[in-house]
Amino acid sequence: MEGKQKGAIKVRREDLISITDKNFGKEVIQSDLPVLIDFWAPWCSPCRTIRPVIEEIAKKYRGRIKVGKMNVAENLEVSSTLEIRSLPTLILFKDGKAVRKVAGAHPEIRLKAMIEESTQSLERTGTKRRALGFAEEKLVHPEAAFRDNEET
Numbered sequence: 001m002e003g004k005q006k007g008a009i010k011v012r013r014e015d016l017i018s019i020t021d022k023n024f025g026k027e028v029i030q031s032d033l034p035v036l037i038d039f040w041a042p043w044c045s046p047c048r049t050i051r052p053v054i055e056e057i058a059k060k061y062r063g064r065i066k067v068g069k070m071n072v073a074e075n076l077e078v079s080s081t082l083e084i085r086s087l088p089t090l091i092l093f094k095d096g097k098a099v100r101k102v103a104g105a106h107p108e109i110r111l112k113a114m115i116e117e118s119t120q121s122l123e124r125t126g127t128k129r130r131a132l133g134f135a136e137e138k139l140v141h142p143e144a145a146f147r148d149n150e151e152t
Contacts, residue, residue: 015058019068021077027068029096034119035066036111039082039089041073046105047088053108061115065092092118 019027019037028035038054040047058067072079072087082091086103092114093099099118102111 015062015067016055017066017068019070019075019078021075024070024075024078027066028093031066031093031096033064033066034092034094034099034115035068036061036090036092036115038067038069039072039079039084039087039091040069041071041087043073044087050088050105053111056108057111057115060112065115065119090114094118 017027028037036054036057038047038050054067054069061067070078072084082098088105089101089103090106090111091098091101100114102114
């Protein structure tokens with residue numbers, strides 16, 4: 001469908017990366033860029049619903065953030081450590097730490113606001129997040145557990 005749209009920018013392979021238990025340390029924890037991960041499963045209908053939104057975010061923020069998808073059915077170690085209980089769940093990592101976590105299918109405008117707020121270097125009050133309906137969640141910082149988890 002996207003290829004039929006006039007002037008549409010295709011999602012490049014490097015725009016939307018596959019995150020696994022093995023490459024999590026390298027692609028997320030050690031990344032110089034913020035990383036947004038979409039935790040999903042093939043059987044999850046809301047996950048399929050937000051796929052175009054995730055692809056759009058990957059295109060829009062190309063070069064500013066990395067965007068990846070992790071199939072929780074195939075990657076139990078990371079999803080368990082991060083306490084993924086609902087699908088889809090999106091976690092934004094910055095400097096190797098989880099800075100924002102949202103569960104459920106959110107509109108594109110909320111996800112873009114989350115990215116913009118989290119990637120800005122200005123001091124934040126949290127007012128914007130509450131106004132957009134984000135709940136505060138306890139975030140797990142798995143950097144030590146996954147830093148050396150990839151094969152050599």
